[in-house]
Amino acid sequence: MTRPSSQAPPDPGAGSSPDPITALEHEFMALMRRGRAQMGERARAVHPRLDPACYPLLVLLGRADAVAMSELLADLAIEKSTLTRRIDAAARLGLVERTTDPQDARARLVALTPEGRERLTALQREQTARWRRRLSAWDTADVEQLTALLRRLGDGLD
Known part of the structure; x- marks a missing residue:
């Protein structure tokens, strides 16, 4: 199977040079596809049966000791029933637990179990x-600029 090119298709109205917005959208979609694939790999690295x-x-949950379900709903932008199913699935694997606030x-608060925190922390260390390694040849200023631009783009998507 061939991997789709990351080069944006030319904009028919712009001659041979690609429209920067079309190119941005193309790269963003390619990044999202790769991100979804990596999320699957990371989930399996935490637990082979983790959705x-x-x-x-x-x-x-890794960023706090325990998080209110209302906060998770807001941060994940999902329905309550969907969140409940995801918590239940992770709890069955021994990765999260519910506690009384x-x-x-x-x-109810939701927290990683000690095993869940250990697995997630190990994976996050590997990812960092x-x-x-991937960005070792980049200037620190470039990494900081990319971070700022991604934040700015993300803020504009809300």
């Missing part, structure tokens, strides 16, 4: 090392 859709949940006995 890739659950991986962003684990990443959010000490501030509100009616509310891989990023460092």
Whole structure:
């Protein structure tokens, strides 16, 4: 199977030079495709039976001790029933657990289990090392600029 070219198709109205917005969209879509594939690989690295859709949940939980379901709903931008299914799936694998919120006995918090945190942390260390190797020839200023531009693009997508 051949891999799709990352070169943007030319804009018919622009002669032979590609339209920068069309090229940006093409590259963004290619990046998203590769990102989805990597999310699947990362999910399997955490646990062979982990659904890739659950991986962003684990990443959010990895940033805190415990997170309210309402916060997860907002951050993941998914329906409550979808979040519940993802939490249930990760809990069955021993990666997350629900606890009662000490501030509100009616509310539930979600947290990584010690095993879930250990697996996620190990994977994230590997990923950070891989990023460092990939970008080792880049100037720090270029990495910082790319980060700022991606943040700016992401903020504009809301």
